[in-house]
Amino acid sequence: MTRFLTILAVLLALATTGDPARAQQPFAAAATVNGEAVTNFQVLQRAQFYTLLRAPNADFEGAKATMINETLQVQAARAAGIEITPDQLDEGMVEFASRANLTPDAFIAALEQSGVAPETFRDFIRNGIYWRTLVQQRFGPRARPAPSEVERALARGPGSVRVLLSEIAIPITPETQAEVQALAQRLSDTVVGQAAFERAARTYSRSRTARAGGRLDYLPLAELSPAIASQVLTLAPGEVSDPVNLGSFVGLFLLRDLDESGSSTPETLSIDYAEYLIPGGRTPEALSAAAQLRDRVDVCDDLYGVARGAPEGTLTRVITPISDIPGDLRQELAKLDEGEASTLLTRNGFLRFVMMCDRVAEPSEEAFQALGQQILNERLGSYAEGYLEELRADAIITQ
Secondary structure: OHHHHHHHHHHHHHHOOOOHHHHHOOOOEEEEEOOEEEEHHHHHHHHHHHHHHOOOOOOHHHHHHHHHHHHHHHHHHHHOOOOOOHHHHHHHHHHHHHOOOOOHHHHHHHHHHOOOOHHHHHHHHHHHHHHHHHHHHHHHHHHOOOHHHHHHHHHOOOOOOEEEEEEEEEEOOOOOHHHHHHHHHHHHHHOOOHHHHHHHHHHHOOOOOHHHOOEOOOEEHHHOOHHHHHHHOOOOOOOEOOOEEOOOEEEEEEEEEEEOOOOOOOOOOEEEEEEEEEEOOOOHHHHHHHHHHHHHOOOOOHHHHHOOOOOOOOEEEEEEEHHHOOHHHHHHHHOOOOOOEEOOOEEOOEEEEEEEEEEOOOOOHHHHHHHHHHHHHHHHHHHHHHHHHHHHHHOOEEO
8 A cells, every 4th residue: 555655656746747827727617518617627637647547648638638528428428318326436436446456445545645636536437437338328239249240250260460441442454454553553642541541432442341431340360362461561550551453453451450469370261152243244234233132142042042044153152261262352251241242353254243151160158258248349439439529529619
């Protein structure tokens, strides 16, 4: 306990710079959020609390931005009818204090000796509970992964490096290759930032992700085409790759995140997929036929009925190791869940309707549950971030 207090006191002495002007007006508004004041005192207290925890946003502006966000979050939670019980608050305080091997009373006493009021700690815990409860209530059902999604993630192997990408995929033919390559190079040279990349994806990409600005979910690096993986590993988040020519299309990729939670090599996977050839390449008629086919089939086995009476070679179904799959096809399969299909690729005048049939995995129940929770938490985090941006856009904030 004495050691903990000493650490807090030393950190405070080293990190606190003071703000006399704001300190002289502690209850003046540092900001107002939809008419609700966030005072200088609250912001200074939160900054000091963060300093003691060695947490980010330990300066006045950073703490103020955090407090504005939390005010929006609490307002939204209360508007949704959420109430926090004393027991919930107590449980949250116990859990947080236990990280320092202290009881809540001892943790609060240590904070007080370093100039942080008990209310600052309580508000910090309370606000977090409000927001987590709201996010779970609002997005929990849609964020929960289906068993097939968890199985797919498990099939990638434990500890694999995962990448969060956005893509622009522009189909090429021998006649359009030079034109498409020039366009892709121009986009690579001029597109800066995720917002600009998403606008370009909606304009130029023909992938199924185009409407979403090219945004992909996390993909295992091992499932990507080597040509793409080698480009991605050179990027920092927010950077755009050079054009990658995969034969059927030229791709551009923006790295949004790299998850290096482990470095072990995943097991070699065999992918079960089906391919149905539609005459006409990427003509409107062929694309229309593909859309109609998509409406008729839910799983790969359904394609056998569709192909009855069709010329030999119209439908093929293959089980093959990932390493044996060509780069363009490998990239499309990496994006698909079981029963999903891609119509980006062409071959010899045919549009390739490619459907993912299966990835094989035999996970333990413990591993299955743990990974399911991880996927749920990641999705909830993404939903929460987007929802907070909506709240900020609709709010009246003065500073």
